[in-house]
Amino acid sequence: LFIDEYDHFTNKILSEPSCLEDYKSETYGTSYLRSFFDTVKAGTDSTIKRCFVTGVSPVTMDDLTSGFNIGTNYSLSPEFNEMTGFNEEEVRAMLDYYATTCQFHHSTDELIEAMKPWYDNYCFAEQSYGGTTMYNSNMVLYFVDNYIRNRGYMPRNMVEENIRVDYNKLRMLIRKDKEFTHDASTIQTLVQQGYITGELKTGFPAETIAEPDNFISLLFYFGMLTISGTKRGKTLLTIPNQVVREQLYSYLLDTYNEADLRFDNWEKGKLASAMAYRGDWKAYFDYIAECPHRYSSQRDKQKGEAYVHGFTLAMTAQNRFYRPISEQENQEGYADIFMFPLLDIYKDMLHSYIIELKYAKGKDSDEKVEQLRQEAITQANRYAASETVQKAIGTTTLHKIIVVYQGMKMVVCEEV
Structure with missing residues (x-):
């Protein structure tokens, strides 16, 4: 017996706002799904020699354990x-x-x-x-x-x-991520650090999705994270590639966007094109600086540095002419962003960019802002001279852009 996408309908139920009761009615007690797997289990004594079950979420089978407790989970097997x-x-x-x-x-x-x-x-x-x-x-x-x-x-x-991720199907992830009581959401932490740690679970009840390890496991099973070793006794998980990075950054923008507004794709596209072909970068960063004021909640803004950095990364990842690369992608701390020009696709591009982003608290002095500005200049110059950057820019003109925020206000945006 082969059962594919066993969790399809339960994932759909879980994506609805009032999901849990409907979910329980289908998986608990004498529900159809539990009865079905009871029958399958009984059939292994007579007509069913082997049963192979595949799906994405580890949620359902955990809730069906007493109905089907004879299986072996190979999800994490080398x-x-x-x-x-x-x-x-x-x-x-x-x-x-x-x-x-x-x-x-x-x-x-x-x-x-x-x-x-x-x-x-x-x-x-x-x-x-x-x-x-x-x-x-x-x-x-x-x-x-x-x-x-x-x-x-x-x-x-x-x-x-x-x-591309179907956000209607993954509203559960967006909602649960925003309900976390931590200083920042799991996705925000991932973007801030470049990694996240946890214990991958092979199954858990639906009502415990919001527990950190369970939520991290869910992101892993959805293909949004990959195993990158261990750190301090826990599994180290990172964003696997640029396809997933685009999805996660779009997801992050959605978590900021409580008003259910949509960023102006036409305006973003026009600014991105001007940046790539004419070297007009200032309007692009002015647009990024304006968006948090237009679209974000007060709660998001209170996250300060993590929010500003995450929002900037998420917005630059939407620029179709570049692939953003962080110098220290897998290390904690903020780093230069190199906007890698996609010259194999857009052969006539003329401009590439390094962005050094710094953050000062709203109450910090002008002297602190200037200190951060000088640090940014030094780091941007160092990164610009690296082999990675020099090899990638081709014949494009490289621009080194320094951005400093003071609270939610962009106070420095200049080329060095």
């Missing part, structure tokens, strides 16, 4: 780490094959270099970290299909529309 997705050897073999039958303008190494930051870096078992990483198979096939149909030119959009 022997199945490479079961889902493609490893790099498989991706290379695919590209090598199509290069002999289709028109290619890039070598396999060049295509891997373009795809890797967007689609790679999944690890599904802690013991497998440091070994083989997995590419998102859907995204690899999307890229190869578009590359072939474009006669050997890179897709203009590296993210397939169908794979």
